[in-house]
Amino acid sequence: MRKCRLLVTVWLMMLFSLSAQAMALKSWDGEDTSLQQQVGNGKWAVVIFWRHDCEFCKREVPGLSAFHDRNKDAQAEVIGVSIDGYGNKALAEGFVAENKPTFPSLIGEIQTVARSFQQLTEEGLRGTPTYMLFNPQGQLVAIQPGLLDPAAIEAFIAQRS
Numbered sequence: 001m002r003k004c005r006l007l008v009t010v011w012l013m014m015l016f017s018l019s020a021q022a023m024a025l026k027s028w029d030g031e032d033t034s035l036q037q038q039v040g041n042g043k044w045a046v047v048i049f050w051r052h053d054c055e056f057c058k059r060e061v062p063g064l065s066a067f068h069d070r071n072k073d074a075q076a077e078v079i080g081v082s083i084d085g086y087g088n089k090a091l092a093e094g095f096v097a098e099n100k101p102t103f104p105s106l107i108g109e110i111q112t113v114a115r116s117f118q119q120l121t122e123e124g125l126r127g128t129p130t131y132m133l134f135n136p137q138g139q140l141v142a143i144q145p146g147l148l149d150p151a152a153i154e155a156f157i158a159q160r161s
Helices: 002-021 055-071 086-099 110-121 150-160
Strands: 024-026 032-034 044-050 076-082 105-108 130-134 140-145
Touching (some): 024 110, 044 055, 055 150, 086 105, 110 130
Parallel strands (some): 044 076, 076 105
Antiparallel strands (some): 024 105, 044 130, 130 140
16 A cells, blocks of 8 residues: 555656646747746746736836846846747737847747646646746746736845855
């Protein structure tokens, strides 16, 4: 019985691990990638989930771009994830053309992103913008739905570095 429980525990851990890595995304060129391939590269990663028609997301771009530009060569970077889906790539490209973020963005299908978000955080994706913060080792350390001041991100990172 104990061996069975251990096997179930290992299986669940493997399932969670695989699911967490399965946030399938695409580059603007249509290349397959995942969120886990983007984080854990020795820098803090601030991931913002956005949508082309999100007015709050538009407001966040200037501050996030400034944060990214100040930190991208040293300790932190911003990665955008459009949840518009690759079929609506033109809408996401319009957001980028209009708002000119200096940080890179990827595209995800809302169903895949929401399911992976739930598995990673044990919470539902509430909307956009939503943030995830990964430490330099790629471990999720914070989530924040709604607006987020880049100064708060910098303070959080400074306390943990």
